[in-house]
Amino acid sequence: MGLGAGPPAVKRRSFTRASVAVAVAVGLVLAGACGGGGGDGDGDGDGDGSLSVGVLLPGGGASRFGQFDGPLIEKQLKRLCPDCPAPTIAATSDPAVQRQQLESMITRRVDVLVLAAVDPQLLRPSVEAAHRAGIPVVAYDRLAQGPISGYVTFDGTTVGRLQGEALLKAMGTKARGGQIVMMNGATTDPNAGWFKRGALSVLQGKVKIGKSYDTVGWRPENAFVNMTRAIAALGAGDIDGVLAANDSLAGAVVAALNAAEVRPLPPITGQDADLAGVRRIVRGDQYMTVYKPFEPAATAAAKMAVALGRGRTVGSIATGTVDSATTKNIPAVLLPSVPVTVGNIKGTLVKDGMYTIDQICTPALRSACAKAGLTR
Template identity: 35%
Template structure:
C-alpha cells in the first residue's frame, strides 16, 4: 500500500486508540488535526504518536503501560494505536497519527520493510521517526532505540552450549518480517557456527515462525522430533512465546524439562516454567528501561535537541543512530535477583506452582 499525502484525517474502523490515561474505541468519523498555531497540543504540549504492531503479547502490553505512565509523569501526551499484526491497519493508523500533527512518531513495525513507507510519510510532514525496539528497514529513520538484539541470540546460544556442548540442535526463530528475529538468529549462529563446523553440534532443524505464533513453533518442534526420532538435545527458541510452543510439543513426548529450551522476553509464563524446570532460561530485556529511554529520546527529538547514542545499526539504507541497551540472562538461579528484585513480576505469581517450603526466601 502506497501512502498518499497526509493532509486529510483517516477514518478508522474498530481501532483501539490509547492515550495517556484514556482508552477510547473509535468507529469511523474524522479526527481533528491541531492547527499549525497549536500543533503540539494545549499550551504547546508535546504530542508523541506510537504505532505498535501488536498488543496481543504480554510484553507489548508492558511497553504500552510503561509509556503511558512515563508520559503522564513528564507532562507529555502520547497517542498509542496497535495494528495487531495487520500491515495495512498499521499504515492507516500511522496516517491517522501523522494527520493529528504529532511532534514525533514512534513505530514498532509489524513488517520491517513495509514500515519504510511510514517513515517517508512522516518526513513529508516534517515529523521525525523513532524506530522502537524493532528496526525499520531501508528507510531514513531518525533514531533506533532497542536492546543489542544480536547479543540476545549470542546469550541464548552461549548458555545452552555450556549445558549441551555436543548433540542435535533445533533452532526455532521468530517472524520473518521482524528484523529482530533475524538479529537473534545471527547472534545465535555466531556461537553455533564454529561448533557446527567442528562437528560437535548438528543443526537438524532451523525454521522461523510466522508472526511469532506459539502454534507455529509447536508445529516446528513436532516436525523436528518426528524427523529425528525424538533425538533432540537442545532447542534455541527466539522468544518465550515460541519456547512455550516448543515445550508443548516436547511435553507430548515426555521430554519437557529433559531437553534445554531457551527463550526471551521474561514473560510471566516463561518465568513460571523456568522455576518449575520446564524452560531453561530467558533473556530479560527490562521493558521499563526501554520505554523510558525511548520516550526521553522522543522528547529530545520533539524539542530538536541532540540525542546521545551509543552505536549505529545498518538498516539496508543508512547507518541508523542507535541507543542500545544491555539484555540480561535469567535462569532459575538468578530469578530472585533480577525479575523479582526489579518488580517485573510478583514473587507470588512466579512461584505460585512451587510449594511454599521449596520457594527461595524473599530478601
C-alpha cells in the same frame, strides 16, 4: 529477505556486555528530562509547549509490549512532558493494520512517532510519508526502514549469544556433537536475524543443528507445528536442546514436546522474561530466558521522542549509531540484556520489581519455588 536477512550495522561509542546493574545505571542516565535548555535534548522539560506523540506497538494485552513497553513509554512521556496529552497508543500484530494505524496518526498530525514495526519493509512507505509530513520517527525495539530519526533497542547479537551460551551449558556433555533444533523468529523482523546470528556464533562447530525454522509472524501456533515436524523428522529421543528465540516460541516448543510425550524435556531457551516463561523455568520445563530491562528502553525512547518533537537532535542521548538497509548513521541506544535461570530469578526479575514472588509462585509451583529460593 530484505532487512530481515541480517542485523543492522552497528557503530558503538562504547558498549560492552553488562549486568542488570549497568542497565539500571543506563536508565538513570537517560532519566534526565527532555526539554528547554539546549539543542541536544537535555533539560527539565518544562515550558516547551505541548506535544502529541503516537506510539505503535506490535502487540498488546498479555504480550511484553502490552504489559511493559507501552505503559512504561506512557509513564516516561508523562514525566518528561507533564503538560502533554497522553500519547495515542495503537497495538496490533497485523502489519497491514499497523500501516493503517501509522497513516491515521500522520493524518492526525501527531508531532512525533515511536514505532515498533511489525513488518519494517511494509511500513517503509508510511515512514517516508511521515518524514515528508515533518513527523520524526523513533524506531523502538525493531529497526524500521526509511528515514528513521532515532533507534532504541537491546543488542541483538548479545541476546543470541546469551541464549547459545546458556543452551550449551545446559546440554552438558552433549554440548559437543549433540543435536538441537533452532526455533527462530520471523524473517520480517530484523531483530530475528540479529538473534540468530548471535546464537550461531556460539553454536556452530559445537552442535549439530538438526532443524532450523523461521517462525512466521512469531506466532506460537506456527512454532508448535514446526516443532512437531522436527520431532517426527529427528526422533523424540534425538533432540538434545532447543534454541527458542523468545518465550512465546519456547511455550509452543514445550507444548509440542509434551504432546509427543518426550521425557525428560531437553533444555530450552527463551527471551523477554514473560511471566509464563518464568513459571516454566521454575517448573523445570524451560532452562532460561533473556531479561531485557524495559524501563531504560522506554525512558530512552521517550527522551528521543520529546527531543525530536521539539526540533532538537538526539546525539547526546545515543550510545552509538546503526545503519539500516535505507538509512545510515541512525542515532541509537543499545541496551544490555541479562540471562535468567532458576537460580537468579529472585536477584534479577524480583529485585527489579518486574514480578513479585506471589505472581510467579502459583499454588502448583510452591514446592518448586521453595526449592529455587523464591520465598519472601
